[in-house]
Amino acid sequence: MSTTLRVAAAQIAPVWLDRKASLERVVEQVEQAAVSGVELVAFGETLVPGYPFWVERTDGARFNSPLQKDLYAHYVDQAVSIERGDLDVLCEAARRNAIAVVLGALERPVERGESVYASAISIGPDGTIAACQRKLMPTHEERLVWATGDGHGLRTHRVGPFTVGCLNCWENWMPLARASLYGQGENLHVAIWPGSDRLTRDITRFIAQEGRCFVLSASGLMRREDLPNDLPHRARLQQAVDDMPWANGGSCLAGPDGRWLIEPAVNQQGLLIADIDLREVRRARHNFDPAGHYARPDVLTLTVNRRRQQTTHLEDP
Secondary structure (H helix, E strand, O other): OOOEEEEEEEEOOOOOOOHHHHHHHHHHHHHHHHHOOOOEEEOOOOOEOOOOOOHHHOOOOOOOOHHHHHHHHHHHHOOEOOOOOOOHHHHHHHHHHOOEEEEEEEEOOHHHOOOOEEEEEEEOOOOOEEEEEEOOOOOHHHHHOOOOOOOOOOOOEEEOOEEEEEEEHHHHHOHHHHHHHHOOOOOEEEEEOOOOHHHHHHHHHHHHHHHOOEEEEEOOEEOHHHOOOOOOOHHHHHOOOOOOOOEEEEEEEEOOOOOEEEEEEEOOOEEEEEEEEHHHHHHHOOOOOOOOOOOOOOOOOOOOOOOOOOOOOOOOO
16 A cells, blocks of 8 residues: 655635635636645635635724624625535535545534634545534634634544644644644644744644644635625725735645655745655654654543534424
8 A cells, every 4th residue: 555645735815705716716726736646635724715814904803893794794604604515516526536625614504603613624535524623712813703613623534544634723733632633643734824934834843743744734825916806895905905915825844854845835826746655754753653652641631522512402302
């Protein structure tokens, strides 16, 4: 059995706050990745329909602001509903091309009203959804638009010879979240980000060295031309784009010894592709295996609640 896997970070911009058009871009990248022999491709945090960059630039904490209510309502409308079938076209592209996909999406589950989550959605090469990790704790201004997630998606799945896990943005800084994936055999960690080499440059190599695993960081782009013409309050948002780009990428890949296989790519659009070999993980874990011979389960253990959190439990007669 082969010990290698070809992986890619698709560093692209969404059609900002447009679910359908952004998904079309994602599917296009999946098709291109498959042509290049890629077996797993990852996209940035909430790439579909886009990261809520407006919040920190338009006085997002103002209570009962008509502007914020309008933008939030539009954002929720453009969120992904898995139950509605919004990702069917992407799942079919994954199945047709036998390629695994990790997508950062704004998710609106039907059972949680109009609240939305930053979710890392893992799709297997058979087109089935293997995990959907709702970000455990939105960061700072993100809490104004995203609800807090749960541990249901803290799970790994197999892609070729590798065991893959995924976390959203600063969720990667949570030691116990990382440990929960190491303890499930993770040896390829996918970290998804809104888009900044400032976010990815240090932690990507740190997680790789801590977990003695490969770490693929996938980030997005966000530029002036990515503001669609029909965006609500577009004129107001254009006033806040003097410091564009809002996201410059920073996608990268580190090996289990912490060395760069792909250095953080800044302001570069497209697929960043590399081949990884499971034998490198085994070499690195000769002297340190975080969930193996270097663990002390007689002293330290972790309990993870993976129940999907719901407000209503219905019992029919």
